[in-house]
Amino acid sequence: MRHNRASNEDRTLPQPDSPNPARGSVASPWDGVADRLRASGLRWTPQRRTLVEVLREHEGHVTATDLIARCRELDRTTTPSTVYRTLDVLENLGLVRHGHAADGREEYHVLPEHVHGHLHCVGCGATWEIRPETGALIVDALAADLGFSVDLTHVTIAGRCQGCQE
Amino acid sequence: MRHNRASNEDRTLPQPDSPNPARGSVASPWDGVADRLRASGLRWTPQRRTLVEVLREHEGHVTATDLIARCRELDRTTTPSTVYRTLDVLENLGLVRHGHAADGREEYHVLPEHVHGHLHCVGCGATWEIRPETGALIVDALAADLGFSVDLTHVTIAGRCQGCQE
């Protein structure tokens, strides 16, 4: 036995995994992940459960490294390759989006409500989302330029934020 | 002795290094690199000479890996770390610009005539430059959005080019 976690059917944790799709009126998109996986012939494993638990607490931008570190806290046997592969799977379900930060590292956006690009400040290191209207403007400009159809989720633009310009 | 190249003052190659700053009316920006380095207290070494020779034949976009491979052809003792460090130096002189391609790898633009962003097609893998006017539009849009001052050289936007959209 490699995992010290309880059985895969363990339901002692506060968050239900697949039953109870809408808890009151607040349906978390994470509810039902297990079923969505199984419906596609994929599997619900302890490793995936751990990652989903971590993602629940990180709605926003996270680096892959952060996710791996946090998974390791919950399950010391976590392996990087498994996390990356699981993130790929979750991306196919639309639950996360990855992009490349300005320094080239992977950055994940959890539960994207709308497709958007990112701004990275080289001064303070913070990341902002490009507003949808501004994003649309960029998409249109590039379409007009070379007929290019861009994928905003992969856009990370480096620069300096207002606070870091002096 | 680690290098099998001739002395640093070897002038048997067709391209002059520092004398003869303007060859006829076509002054290569690479002429005078040696002097520019020395003027800043930096040095003109066989390794740097090799890289500059490689860059002369690559005016456009190149990946760091390509540059290293080509340097290795000219000098089998070439070390990656040296190439990366030399590229940094040349970037400070404005002779190259680096950016992160959509897949996160380093991409160098040799002799940039103007600052520009890049478009990367996920279909065919080609890279296009964003036209200056379009770039300016993007810069303005982001400035208006969050007061962000962007550095276009670091922008690489992924998408599909016109030819790859069907």
Next chain:
DNA sequence: GGTCGTAGCGCAACGCGTTGCAATAGCCAC
């Protein structure tokens, strides 16, 4: 031409991300 301070070199090790492969374990059917 010889001396010497230091910029730069090669090496080795690291971090991030990916991939191939053999072993494991979900989960479906009976």
Next chain:
DNA sequence: GTGGCTATTGCAACGCGTTGCGCTACGACC
């Protein structure tokens, strides 16, 4: 509950890029 198919895991190795360190050799000065 059992069996079996195969998705998934963990490992090990790789590729790209970076960094720290001790030694080399560039090039300025005499």
